[in-house]
Amino acid sequence: MANSALNRKFDRIRALEEAGELKPLTGSRALRKMMNNRLAMVGVVIFLIILLSAIFAPLLTAHSPTKIDLRSMLQSPSGEHWFGTDKTGRDVFARVLYGGRVSILVGLGSALLAALIGVGVGCYTGYKGGILDVIALRVSEIFMSFPQIILVLLLVSIAGQSLANLIVIFVLTGWGGMYRLARARMLSLREEEYVQALRSFGISTPMICYKHILPNALGPIMVNITLTTAMFILAEAGLSFLGLGVPLNIPTWGNILNVAKDLRVLQNNWWMWLPVGMVISLFVLSVNFIGDGLRDSTDPSQQG
């Protein structure tokens, strides 16, 4: 019976408790829970490994991600080229490392910018209410009634393809969710007594919302930033895979995968797309693990 294991565990805890060996837990509860969350820690490690190897790419590989070398086309992985080479002899490993720089920049950068705008607007209008709030809400509703990819593609078709455009477009399509979240938190927090007290002291509105209320809403916002980062990295990969994201001459994870649209490459040159696909998946997975861990550790309703 499964219960006997539970019973043994109970016996052990009881023995320890009676021996007075269990101490009250100290330190930040959120941090402790995060540290205890094995998946979140795995996430942090993977995240750091991929991030650092992208940043320190020149130290990890001597190859250039863009140098064409027609003598070593389509080589399968070897000691020289860890992930082999592509159709024009470029080193895939180097491309994955350098591509990571752009992809992570696009993902994390757009998410942070979107958060900055969304939270900035959401906090202020959510706290103040009134006409500004109504306008911001309607505008965000318009943005959010498009499926994200479709809106992005629509804007890409108008604005044209470039790295900067893509980031701007991501921010435009991503701020709405962040705004909604911050606003909702604001609406409930502004009724709290301490806020009323601050107001009666005559403290200015921006001061109250950004300095006093915002820190209390930070947990869910952090979680949302991680989830948005994951979403943007996937979106960048998808768009570049279609050839409509970052211009093809800049290596990004999505652009590297682009070659796999060719069925021959798909079948015969696995090294050109499989490793990078796995790197994207791993990276997004690690971000999601971190987000989940953050959510659990900042959610007061959960025990543990």
Next chain:
Amino acid sequence: MTGEVALSVKNLKTFFYTNNRCNKAVNGVSFDIKKGRTLCVVGESGCGKSVTASTIMQLLPSLSRIEEGSITYHAEAGDIRIDQLDRDGKEMRRIRGSEIAMIFQDPMTALNPVYTIGFQIGESLKYHTDLSAKARHAKVVDLLANMGIPEPERRAKEYPHKYSGGMRQRALIAMAMSCNPKILIADEPTTALDVTIQAQIFRLMDELKEQHGTAIMLITHDMGVVAELADEVIVMYMGNIVEAGTVDDILRRPKHPYTRALLDSIPVLGRGRNQDIKSIRGATPDPYQRPKGCQFSPRCDFATETCSAMPDEEYITETHRVSCHHYKDISQHD
């Protein structure tokens, strides 16, 4: 018939194991619930009243267990050791609802929002009686009418959100009483309701006791309610029973310093307006850092070194028992 023991609890211990700690929420309590009588359980928040009640119904969460002691239900067909039954086994399920029923503190959350009241009351009947669907419906309407709900026929078809708090609690009582249980456990049934509704609910429970000879275990904070309804009272503190007796024993001749402090801390109706109200010194300790011996000693004005050993339960009279090293000295102060 009245006064016969319906359920006896002996040296019951229920511990919680959440957060990898061991919380001795109920640490050795003994009492009887008698037919046609009301047993009131009082004590500060966190002293283990609700846990005792849930233990009797085996409604504990998974990270907890009954460590020691016995719960014996004296059924007509013979005694049943509830503590030895499987938590969600067939026998336990049969007892719940039909033999022992429970009503909870917050009627606003105790009903499932997506089913009609009639459905939820009928569910009990469905599992504990052989009534046909039609007969069940008739019985539900009947029960609601008995609880004083106007237009029971229509009300049975309504969802909980259309009921007021008081009406929900009545519906919950109707649900609990649907199979004529021998024992009714009510865990602070009126805390969430306003005073006039409270009085109505208690009158209802009293009538049920008179009519059906139901044994009632009533958990409450309200000494006024105790004075009004109780036949017997147990006073709990940090998982122990510090004093138990008839309602007169406890309200008129309290012995334990905690009972006295508790009574002093509450204005009593009828004692006039110039009452001397004292709050109890200090706060209840952290359940993980329980004091040695008498749990109340750190807050007790009469504590001495002897109090670092657990006092035995002593019977002052046949009905009145107390756990205190010094109760005799204290009563001399009066």
Next chain:
Amino acid sequence: MLTFIIRRLLIVIPMLLVISFLVYLGLELTPGDAVSHMIDPEAASQMSPAQFEALREALGLNKSFLERYATWVYNMLHGDFGRSLSGGVPISEIFLDRLPATLELSFLALLFSTVIGCSLGTISALKRGTATDSSLTVIGMLGVSIPEFFFGLVSILIFALHLRWLPVGGRLMPGYETFLDRAPHIILPALVLSLMMTAGVMRYSRAAMLDSLSREFIRTARSKGLPEWRINFVHGFRVALTPVVVLIGFRLPTLIGGSVIIEEVFQWPGIGSEFIGAVRGADYPLVMMIALFSVFAVLMASLIVDVLTAIIDPRVRLS
């Protein structure tokens, strides 16, 4: 219920009007002469400038912006969505041609993800803390982390190229008509498209189920002596259903968006691949109309979800 639906419609319509206005604005501002996406290009090539100007007048293109917008909306309501720049095909024809494929794919994916997601999530919640639960949690995480198109590529490689069980892509081969004939074509794209949503629904229904099981009415149900299955399903699952339906509605845009990429991967001849073609070819009228249509689909879907929620949750119904 009818008033409920009407009230919801009253919210949806202004939204559609505002967005269609923005789309029209976009159409006017993007390059390309307005006449060109309103008439047959062959006819246009044979016209003299004077005729052209007359046509502009006739089509109302010299009227004020608001009037032109009103005409445009009026035409749309009568089924005239304008013409695509490439080939001058009426956009309504493209829709008629491509929509069934997309609907077929999305519905099947929705079905997969709802059924699989809900069941796995519920199992996971009921077996909380066990090995089954942890592995389902990790699988769910993987599901939301793997790019759908990458998953699609891997599945094409395995099932189509190596095992040769299923075709690489496409929808219909000439001469095959019935749904059963098409079934092998749709399995992979539908499964791949549903992957992310399945994982999402699973994670969410687990959370909703756990939340519902921790509520007090569960304790009430247990105190009535009901059997465990009834407590879990009749009480727990039924209450968890509302937030899950809401989530599914909330995620529908992602499904619609996801189909754009998946259709491209599997060369599924739906609106999505048409959209990508239009974006590539800077065929603005078509891009705008498909985007507008996707908003319409999202708003309709959310309307349906609202009605569904009202049906399954009596608290919503009357408030």
